[in-house]
Amino acid sequence: MNRTRILKPALGLAALVCVAAITSFVWMQVGYSQGENRGGVGKPRISDTVQANMYADNWFIMYLNGELVAVDSIQFMPHNVVSVDILPDYPMTIAVMAKDNADAKTGMEYANTSIGDGGFILKFGDGTVTNANWKAKAFSRGPIDRDTKNPRVENTTIPEDWYTVDFDDESWSQATEYTQSQIGPKEPFFEHNFEGARFIWTEDVELDNTIIFRHVVATPPDGKARPDFSNLNDIVPSGPRRRPR
DSSP: OHHHHHHHHHHHHHHHHHHHHHHHHHHHHHIIIIITOBTTBOOOOGGGOEEEEEEESSEEEEEETTEEEEEOSSSSSSOOEEEEEEOOOSSEEEEEEEEOSOOTTTSOBTTTTBOOOOOEEEEETTSOBOSTTSEEEEEEEOSGGGOSSSOOOEEOOOOTTTTSTTOOOTTSEEOEEEOHHHHOOOHHHHTSOOTTOOEEEOSOTTTEEEEEEEEEEOSOTTOOOOOOOTTGGGOOOOSOOOOOO
16 A cells, blocks of 8 residues: 555656656747748758868868868877868858968978978868869968078968958969879878868968968759758747746
C-alpha cells in the first residue's frame, strides 16, 4: 500500500513534465515556422549552411559581406586547413588578407636565411572557388630586388575598410593562378575537398608577402536557390515572449 501511494504522485509529476515539454516544443515550432520569418522564410538552420575550406601559405583572415567569419588559428606554422560552416548571402563579397611567413623588416623567413613564397586557396560548398577572376593587391613586399645581403621591404598602408562591401577595388589587378606543384601544399590540404579551386596570389609569389584578395559572388555557383537570411536581427518574433527576469 505504501508503495502504491508513493508511485501515484510520481506518475502524475512525470505526466505533467511530459505535457509541459510537448507544449514548449509546440511553441518553439510556432516561433520557428510562423513567428520569425520574412516572406515565408523561417529561421536559418544548420542545413542552410555550406562548408568553407581554406588553406593559406602561411596565414589568412576572411570576411563575408563585411563580417568576420574565419581566422587561421595557427600563425604561421604548421600549414593547416581551416573549415567552417557559413550561411551564404548573395551577392556575397569575399575579402581575404593573406600573409606569407616573412620578417616585417627584411621580407625573408627562417631567421632571415631565405626568401619564402605564398599561396591561398578556397572552396565553398556552394561551388565558390578561388581563381584568376579574383582581385589581388600586395601591401608588403620584399626583399626588394631579391637583395638578401641588405634586405628591405616596401609597405603600402592597408585601407581600414578593405573588407567592406562598398570598398572600391576597381583598379586592382586580377589574381594570378598557380599550380599545386608550384605552391607545394602540405598534408592537411590533401585531406579536404578543393576540387575545381586554384591557388592564387599576385604576380610575384615570392616577394609579395601581404596580400588582400576580393571577390563578389553574385549568385550561387551551383545554381541552388537559397533563402535570403540577411538582416536576421531585424526580425520581430510573434511567438510567446520570454518571461522578464
